Amino acid sequence: MDWDDWDDSAPDTAAAAAGAAERLVDAGADGDDQAVEAALRPKNLGEFVGQERVREQLDLVLRAARQRGATADHVLLSGAPGLGKTTLSMIIAAEMAAPIRITSGPAIQHAGDLAAILSSLTEGEVLFLDEIHRMSRPAEEMLYMAMEDFRVDVIVGKGPGATAIPLELPPFTLVGATTRAGLLPPPLRDRFGFTAHMEFYGPAELERVLHRSARLLEVEIEPAGAAEIAGRSRGTPRIANRLLRRVRDYAQVKADGVITREIAESALGVYEVDGRGLDRLDRAVLGALLKLFGGGPVGLSTLAVAVGEERETVEEVAEPFLVREGLLARTPRGRVATPAAWEHLGLRPPGQDTGGSAQQGLFGV
Numbered sequence: 001m002d003w004d005d006w007d008d009s010a011p012d013t014a015a016a017a018a019g020a021a022e023r024l025v026d027a028g029a030d031g032d033d034q035a036v037e038a039a040l041r042p043k044n045l046g047e048f049v050g051q052e053r054v055r056e057q058l059d060l061v062l063r064a065a066r067q068r069g070a071t072a073d074h075v076l077l078s079g080a081p082g083l084g085k086t087t088l089s090m091i092i093a094a095e096m097a098a099p100i101r102i103t104s105g106p107a108i109q110h111a112g113d114l115a116a117i118l119s120s121l122t123e124g125e126v127l128f129l130d131e132i133h134r135m136s137r138p139a140e141e142m143l144y145m146a147m148e149d150f151r152v153d154v155i156v157g158k159g160p161g162a163t164a165i166p167l168e169l170p171p172f173t174l175v176g177a178t179t180r181a182g183l184l185p186p187p188l189r190d191r192f193g194f195t196a197h198m199e200f201y202g203p204a205e206l207e208r209v210l211h212r213s214a215r216l217l218e219v220e221i222e223p224a225g226a227a228e229i230a231g232r233s234r235g236t237p238r239i240a241n242r243l244l245r246r247v248r249d250y251a252q253v254k255a256d257g258v259i260t261r262e263i264a265e266s267a268l269g270v271y272e273v274d275g276r277g278l279d280r281l282d283r284a285v286l287g288a289l290l291k292l293f294g295g296g297p298v299g300l301s302t303l304a305v306a307v308g309e310e311r312e313t314v315e316e317v318a319e320p321f322l323v324r325e326g327l328l329a330r331t332p333r334g335r336v337a338t339p340a341a342w343e344h345l346g347l348r349p350p351g352q353d354t355g356g357s358a359q360q361g362l363f364g365v
């Protein structure tokens, strides 16, 4: 898959963002998670689970910088939300024993905003710029020079009388994060000394994340319980940790607090997250595609009307994961279900027996 075209659970439109925000399986950060999320963050490279290649390469970059007594090279982290980009930026700062400043592209709309941040950095400080692809153009151009020469030109005045006042900056490490590496202009991309692409996590890695988080949350979890949650976490540690907290509540209220496979299964059944990590919306989209349109092809707008959702919600919130899971394909003629989709919902394609399940409601599969 071409990563640059990929953007799982990072909706661009307000409608889609609203649709995503309420979901337990949304990979984005939500407000009430912040404190617990911070408590669960690995503090050094040794604690950071998975992403072996990235970890090994980063370890070399940081060790070498430390040995030279120099500031580490600028680092670009790309990957879907919830895979650990913020965590890794904090680890970079910790490993370099440097302070960290955190901001994001959308917060920097004017070059002056960036100049204010850059001019207040101390030597060796790490500047974490999340969603770097969403910075304004003038700020981006200022960043080029700051990254390369540790210098910015602050423009004073307007029109023909405007003057550029050069400002020296202390050496710093920029850690940029993006879900869309392909959207970064090449001059910006080229100024990063080290670029790492974060992959989705495998089940074994997610189980390790879950065991570690359970230990920190002081919850007892059996290996089969962790495996059950891992399988529903969409390859994303943030989702795994969120599901763990919901299962913990269930185990506490309905049982003796221990997370077994049965408890995890029942709890996530209550939250309508199925064995493959699909939630109610995902199954509604897939169910409509199969039951109302015989598996497609069907146009996006028609599919959206059928499930009573905004077009953007279907396209940006539900579809990326369904495509990634190989359950739905986007074709020039419309959306098409794959054989795996029929199998997942326990239905048979037309011509192979209609079965009784076509009578079930769209949300009831």
Ligand SMILES: Nc1ncnc2c1ncn2[C@@H]1O[C@H](COP(=O)(O)OP(=O)(O)OP(=O)(O)O)[C@@H](O)[C@H]1O
Pocket (backbone or CB within 6 Å): 027, 028, 029, 036, 037, 038, 040, 041, 042, 047, 048, 049, 050, 051, 080, 081, 082, 083, 084, 085, 086, 087, 088, 130, 209, 237, 238, 241
């Ligand atoms: N490799 C990992 N090992 C253990 N926990 C992890 C790992 N990666 C992420 N996490 C956990 O997942 C949560 C989300 O991670 P983080 O905020 O770093 O993701 P992100 O990629 O920056 O997401 P976003 O792009 O939405 O900001 C954190 O609580 C962190 O503890």
